[in-house]
Amino acid sequence: MHLFLALFILAVNHSICKGKDEKKCDVVPKNNYIEVGSDINITCLTCGHGKIYWTLDTSRLNSSHTVLSLRNFTHQSATVQCHSTDSQQVIGGTTINTYSKPCNISCILHQLNQTTEGQPVVFTCKWDHRIDPKLDVNYTVLHSSAQREICKTRETTCMVEGVIKSMLSVIIITVRAKTTNWEVDSDTREFPPAHIRKMIPPHLSVTSFADHLLVEWKRELIKQKCRCEVKYNETKLNKALKRGEHGNMTIEQVESCSHYTVSVRCALLEPAPWSDWSQEKTVLTELNKNRVRLHLWRKVAEPQKNGVRKVHAMWKEIPSTCLGTFTYTIEPTPYKESMMRGGNYTETLCGESGCDVEVNQDAHRINLNMFHNEILLVVNAVHVPAIGESLPQVTDIQTSALEGVILVTWKAPIQPVSGYMIDWTHDGNQYNWKETNYTNATLSGLLDKKPYNVTVTPLFVDKTGHGTQALQICSRVGGPGNVTIHINKTNAKNALVSWDVKSQEECSGDVVKYIIFYRKLDRLELWLNVTVIGTEQAISLEDLLPDTQYVFYVKATAATGTTKSTEMFFKTKRFGRWFITTLVVCGGVVIILVLSLGLGCAISWKKFREKPVPNPGCSSLALWPPREEGTGSIWQFNNPSESVCDRVYTEESQKTSTSPLGSGLNPNPAFYQTDEYIDPDMASAPETDPEERLKPAKMQHRSSPNDSIEPLLPENSPCSPYRSQTSAENPGKRPNKQNKHSPVKQPDRKTPVMVYVTLDMFEQNQCR
Known part of the structure; x- marks a missing residue:
């Protein structure tokens, strides 16, 4: 009896000790939450498992100590496990989660109603917080060193109305983030009131004149200095205002009969935030008679048999937004008589941007008159040289195209010039032209992939020289045209294929080479290819398998791009030409032998029957x-x-x-x-x-x-x-x-x- 009792007590004690040992085989602490970038120590209770090693997620760490120190831990979530080296079993593990504190805190003092002046009654703060979006976080905005709560929210912004009345000194703000597992405070930020004060938008007015715009605005807080910014169309102008000063600004160099949209905003001295943009004002400028430039030019056609030439006069038309009635007349005058200011010649009523007149072989002066509401407003003239007249012209004219822009260069004549006129056209009907004082020009706003004819003419004080036309050039060269493929003939081991290139565009690149890709229909991954020069448009595909389906396509490559044809299928024949030829020859021989034998037998039989x-x-x-x-x-x-x-x-x-x-x-x-x-x-x-x-x-x-x-x-x-x-x-x-x-x-x-x-x-x- 005593022996049985002793054995029972021993077994119970062994079970208790064993249970205690099992609890010690683990990793502590469990399910940690630490701030991003902080350190943590983790302990492995080995309970006699011998040597150990650690893993972080799936990576093995270079440590065999029972205490693992993780420095500057930045993982959002990670699993750390302790393993036995001998048995390769997991002794225990823990999950480490990190959190960060709110950062980038910004606050402003502003009015809720942006149209009414007065003391700011709204205080708004924003911040950033890098956490799991699914995590439920409560935020609290604390004011001053006393940590007085002024706002609570679950968003990363917080607005308070009417609670801050006497923030004349520095405003101290802290944001606290809290969850069920952790709590953290942001760094403390200090904001002087003048640095976070946002003004209301100014009240704006704009007046249009013939040659300028007058912009005026009224601002709040006129007792303080501020800075303002005026924006019109795509231009911005800045202006600083003194104490008690409202804003005004004159905008020069405006275009006639053009719409301008103006707005303005202001702010206290930096780093105070800008106010919202004021309400936009749109005005139409008047016609500036002093700045009307018609940019008159002409194109002279080849003379007819009787020496008469057609002159196409063209000018920049007045914008349709200009108010009033505009009329144009052309008066061709012989050059000698025009210099003497004499004579009266017939005027031709023209359209808004062009007119055709005829002149003889002599030099002429083309006069353009523009009337605004039947009042002569602008007079302009251009010179037309006589046929065979010895006048200078430019030389060595060169053109090049880059990304839809044509660059033109030339050499000046020996005689001094007052400028150059460059005109260009893609169809001979619609012209563009511009004047320059340099020996180069950039032509932009061109139609894509169109050929252009460019002409450069030197200008003198009262005359124009002869124009020099450059070689035709494309605004941009496209890729090769569409490639159409054909199957001409197939045999047992080869196939003759061809192709042609047709472009719908006037400017397509010259093909440098063709690459013919082909493969067996059941071998999707293996493409064979043959390359030929751009002048060839047919090839025989060799070493094919008899009675096999193939697919092929052709890719045309030019300096400006590539074009790929659609895929086409063909099937090689079962037997080659040699087999068919041999079969035909042998069949013919057999047929001849059979016919000969039959004929001989017929003759013999006939003789036998007739005997x-x-x-x-x-x-x-x-x-x-x-x-x-x-x-x-x-x-x-x-x-x-x-x-x-x-x-x-x-x-x-x-x-x-x-x-x-x-x-x-x-x-x-x-x-x-x-x-x-x-x-x-x-x-x-x-x-x-x-x-x-x-x-x-x-x-x-x-x-x-x-x-x-x-x-x-x-x-x-x-x-x-x-x-x-x-x-x-x-x-x-x-x-x-x-x-x-x-x-x-x-x-x-x-x-x-x-x-x-x-x-x-x-x-x-x-x-x-």
């Missing part, structure tokens, strides 16, 4: 000559005068006679008692010489006495005559000349006679 069955009616039969002793040769008979279609003689008919017939015997077949068939054609044929008819034909042929009947075919015979021989007898030698109608021996009745018979053998003209 008749041997017709005894077309045969001549004769006995083989007796074979000489010791030889195997047989006599061959040939009768040149004999037709290959002579009558047929059977073997028995030749056996009826053993001696040749006389030449005078009648070879009538009826004389012989034979079973021979007599051809009707042969029977009706005239008698021929028996010797000629029985001439043997020479033929080499081996035969035995037992040979059967074989045909003997003469050469060059259209028919097939046959001569039949028998082995039944062995006749003696025949004479060289043998009558064809020799009597033959009657055949034995027991021996059948063999005769070839066909169904058509009795037809007429069968053997022709």
Whole structure:
């Protein structure tokens, strides 16, 4: 019993000690809130884990001490953990959050109603505070060293009405920020009242005159010095005011018949804040007759055949805002007579900014008269040189364009000049011009990407020289025109593509090079490219894969930019030209062979079909000559005068006679008692010489006495005559000349006679 109790107490004590040890394995302090830039020490309770290391968020710190010191901590929020080096386990961790104090505090004393003068009754302060926007912060504005609360808010601005009545001395302000976890005060700021006093806007009035504007204003706090600023259009003028002084200012150099918008603001001496701008006043200036400049100029056309020239006079028109009626007249006067102040010439009524008149080849003076409400207001004149008149002109005129502006330079003539007139146009109808005393000028306000013609003319006291025109130049050169691509031809391993460039703009850059990009349709990441010079507009894409889809586009590159065409697709052929050519050639050869073979077979078949069955009616039969002793040769008979279609003689008919017939015997077949068939054609044929008819034909042929009947075919015979021989007898030698109608021996009745018979053998003209 005592032993059991002792074991129980020991186990309880061990559990208690173990629990205490687990609580000590941690990092303290927990969930800290510190001010940005301050220091903090963090302790790791290792409880026997051996060596440790620290991490800040995901970064490992270079420290193995149990106490970690973080100096000038600026993270908004970070997690610090303590790790065991041996087990790589996290022993404990904590989160450190930072906060900042309010800064950049500014305060002003002003009136709530900006139109009424009086003592300031509103005090407003603003400040900055870098915190989490989601964080709920309460702000308190404290006044003076006594920390008296004058304002509470949850915003970064605070306004107090009617609480500060006697702030004649320095105003001390502190802003306190407080949350559920922390509280911090800003640095104390001191504000002298004169430095934060904001005046109300002055009361403004503006009067317009012919050559100037008079601006006047009244301000509050006239017993104090202040500074004021007058703004008209885009110009600002400053003026300081003394004690008890209201403001006034004269604005010179104003344009005639122009609108001006004026406003003014004031402030006590710096660093006091400016008041709001006063209400704007807009006025229209009058026509300043002394400053009206029409800027008259002219452009002279090429003379006609009769020497008459058209002169286009042009001037700067009076603004349409000017009140009254304006009229213009042009009076061309010969130069010599105009110098003598004599003569009366016809005036031409013109429009508001230009007029055309005609003059002859002599020098003239173009006079422009402007009337305002029918009263002559301005007279201006310009000189027109005579044709061929020797007058100076500028040389070496150069132009260049940069960012839409044209720069013009030239060399002055040897004679002294009073100035230069530069005129420029992009279409020959609308002109711009200006005068300068220098040998260079900048032309601005140009139309974008338009070609301009620029002319420079020297000016003298009472004359003008000859104008010199520069080479046409573009205000700005754009990129290349639109690139249109074409697929001309595709093969198995190459494709011929071309392109052309068309620009809708007059000023487009010259193409320096073309880059052709292409790739397989299923390889989105791999583009191949080929570069050609700007003068080429076609290329053959080589080393392509057969039966494959490709995509390509062309990029044109100029000095002023690049232009890219749209993408186009094409597919290579399955087989190349060599394969198709070989296939066509081989197919042609095969077709020719097949046709030749078919034609030969057709001819052979036709011959076979047309070849008749041997017709005894077309045969001549004769006995083989007796074979000489010791030889195997047989006599061959040939009768040149004999037709290959002579009558047929059977073997028995030749056996009826053993001696040749006389030449005078009648070879009538009826004389012989034979079973021979007599051809009707042969029977009706005239008698021929028996010797000629029985001439043997020479033929080499081996035969035995037992040979059967074989045909003997003469050469060059259209028919097939046959001569039949028998082995039944062995006749003696025949004479060289043998009558064809020799009597033959009657055949034995027991021996059948063999005769070839066909169904058509009795037809007429069968053997022709």
